[in-house]
Amino acid sequence: xxxxxxxxxxxxxxxxxxxxxxxxxxxxxxxxxxxxxxxxxxxxxxxxxxxxxxxxxxxxxxxxxxxxxxxxxxxxxxxxx
Amino acid sequence: xxxxxxxxxxxxxxxxxxxxxxxxxxxxxxxxxxxxxxxxxxxxxxxxxxxxxxxxxxxxxxxxxxxxxxxxxxxxxxxxx
Numbered sequence: 542x543x544x545x546x547x548x549x550x551x552x553x554x555x556x557x558x559x560x561x562x563x564x565x566x567x568x569x570x571x572x573x574x575x576x577x578x579x580x581x582x583x584x585x586x587x588x589x590x591x592x593x594x595x596x597x598x599x600x601x602x603x604x605x606x607x608x609x610x611x612x613x614x615x616x617x618x619x620x621x622x
Numbered sequence: 623x624x625x626x627x628x629x630x631x632x633x634x635x636x637x638x639x640x641x642x643x644x645x646x647x648x649x650x651x652x653x654x655x656x657x658x659x660x661x662x663x664x665x666x667x668x669x670x671x672x673x674x675x676x677x678x679x680x681x682x683x684x685x686x687x688x689x690x691x692x693x694x695x696x697x698x699x700x701x702x703x
Contacts, residue, residue, distance in 0.1 A: 542657065548664050563665070563688060572684055574677070576623065576668040583629050583664040584644070587657040596655070603653055607644060 543592035545600045549609040549616045550581035584608050585621070592620040624673035626681045630690040630697045631662035665689055666702070673701040 557579050564578040609616040645659040690697040
């Protein structure tokens, strides 16, 4: 069994209102020195068997099909040791 | 400038309906071999200056205060090279 992590973030050119709301709130909570905040999704996908190249390419297909909206989002797939 | 990643996931004992909905949908889309899926949030926090220990502890405080609901969520903080 292996755990594969899929991180999904809005493409850089896409406005991130949630991230901006957080970046705007932090100074009001007394935090300084934050230039930008972007919010995305993190998926932990537990798969049977080893996380070999074939399994990773399956997870990439899952990300393209279901986990990310590839028109406005980018994703990365990696194995978590 | 440094980019600090905050990953927020539901605590293991907390039911994750979104993750379960995804895990349920994957076989219908032709994917097999997935045991479980959990969904969480990923924050990319861009801070001024270096990501030294003081900066990381500030980001931890941000996570405790705003980014995570520590009653039902765990979070990790790390620097992305």
